[in-house]
Amino acid sequence: MYLRNMWYVGAWSHEVTRNPLQRWMLDEPLVFYRTEAGEAVALDDRCPHRFAPLSTGEVIGDDIECGYHGFKFNPEGNCTHMPGVDKAPQKVCVRAYPVAEKWGWAFVWMGDADKADPALIPDYHWLDDPEWVGQGETLHVDGNYRLLFENLMDLTHAKFLHKTSLANDSVTDFPVIVEEADNKVNMKRTMKNIAKTSPLWTKVGGFTEAVTQWQDVTFTPPNNVVINMGVYSAEGTTENKEIEFRILNALTPETKDTTNYFWAIVRNFKLGDDGLTKMAFEANRDAFEEDKWIIAQQHQMMQTIPDAKPVIFPHDKAVVKSGQLLDKLIAAEQDSVAIAAE
Ligand code: FES
Numbered sequence: 523m524y525l526r527n528m529w530y531v532g533a534w535s536h537e538v539t540r541n542p543l544q545r546w547m548l549d550e551p552l553v554f555y556r557t558e559a560g561e562a563v564a565l566d567d568r569c570p571h572r573f574a575p576l577s578t579g580e581v582i583g584d585d586i587e588c589g590y591h592g593f594k595f596n597p598e599g600n601c602t603h604m605p606g607v608d609k610a611p612q613k614v615c616v617r618a619y620p621v622a623e624k625w626g627w628a629f630v631w632m633g634d635a636d637k638a639d640p641a642l643i644p645d646y647h648w649l650d651d652p653e654w655v656g657q658g659e660t661l662h663v664d665g666n667y668r669l670l671f672e673n674l675m676d677l678t679h680a681k682f683l684h685k686t687s688l689a690n691d692s693v694t695d696f697p698v699i700v701e702e703a704d705n706k707v708n709m710k711r712t713m714k715n716i717a718k719t720s721p722l723w724t725k726v727g728g729f730t731e732a733v734t735q736w737q738d739v740t741f742t743p744p745n746n747v748v749i750n751m752g753v754y755s756a757e758g759t760t761e762n763k764e765i766e767f768r769i770l771n772a773l774t775p776e777t778k779d780t781t782n783y784f785w786a787i788v789r790n791f792k793l794g795d796d797g798l799t800k801m802a803f804e805a806n807r808d809a810f811e812e813d814k815w816i817i818a819q820q821h822q823m824m825q826t827i828p829d830a831k832p833v834i835f836p837h838d839k840a841v842v843k844s845g846q847l848l849d850k851l852i853a854a855e856q857d858s859v860a861i862a863a864e
């Protein structure tokens with residue numbers, strides 16, 4: 523069950539070209555391409571003739587030609603050409619999905635097209651804000667997308683899973699403050715005057731003395747998590763008195779069992795330091811590979827326990843609230859669909 527009337531990241535803008543790209547979203551196959559004028563297009567990737575993927579074909583002008591028998595479809599999904607037929611019947615068409623490109627990502631509206639409002643695109647402005655710099659990529663995860671936002675809303679796991687990068691031995695000593703407002707869940711944890719921060723932040727900031735580290739993580743359903751984290755030196759003697767990062771996470775369900783995880787790590791200091799950009803990206807990617815590894819196994823185990831009910835502990839308060847908020851919004855959307863059908 524997915525929240526449909528939402529924007530989901532379908533691709534990085536640079537992935538959408540004149541060559542068709544197949545990508546599954548919410549268990550649906552889509553084909554992406556670009557028109558001659560550069561507009562991004564997303565269509566159902568199942569040709570209504572005999573259901574070959576349109577992505578097997580090629581883009582000609584603004585249309586895509588199926589690679590099997592040559593039916594052509596325009597960006598609105600209408601069939602514009604059937605080989606050997608004077609005029610393609612109007613009723614032959616595929617679904618066209620609204621696409622909006624922003625900050626280097628191509629967002630796709632997976633619900634009712636007439637409800638697609640670009641003002642509802644989740645905020646990822648850091649991706650192309652001149653005050654911030656960083657790098658990202660897509661990770662393919664063998665696990666349901668819920669396991670990914672649950673992973674990000676309880677960062678105590680870093681202590682055990684990310685020992686060489688994001689681990690912080692003090693993290694479990696500090697409680698979280700969780701708030702829900704405006705259909706978002708926010709989790710804050712401030713680790714005051716801790717002897718040592720994580721290996722990665724120690725390396726980046728050169729901290730040698732006690733520091734304070736904060737985590738400020740916001741979940742926006744259905745699948746967006748923005749991590750604001752930073753470290754400052756209580757004594758303020760180091761060159762990097764304070765460092766601050768955002769880790770941006772858009773977790774797009776591919777199928778119920780797999781997720782395309784679009785992410786980036788960005789910072790607002792040492793903007794011209796390409797070596798630091800590379801180092802932070804690689805360290806974070808290595809950590810996310812560890813998440814990918816454990817989530818795939820967690821997902822597999824959960825398949826063996828129908829109606830699995832997790833044990834709750836205080837550090838996953840934000841996980842629980844995030845899941846409840848998503849469930850509430852999905853139920854409301856289902857209710858509105860049912861009422862509309864009556
Ligand atoms: S399956 Fe696409 S034209 Fe035949």
Ligand SMILES: [Fe+2]
Pocket residue numbers: 673679680683684809810813
């Ligand atoms: Fe992690």
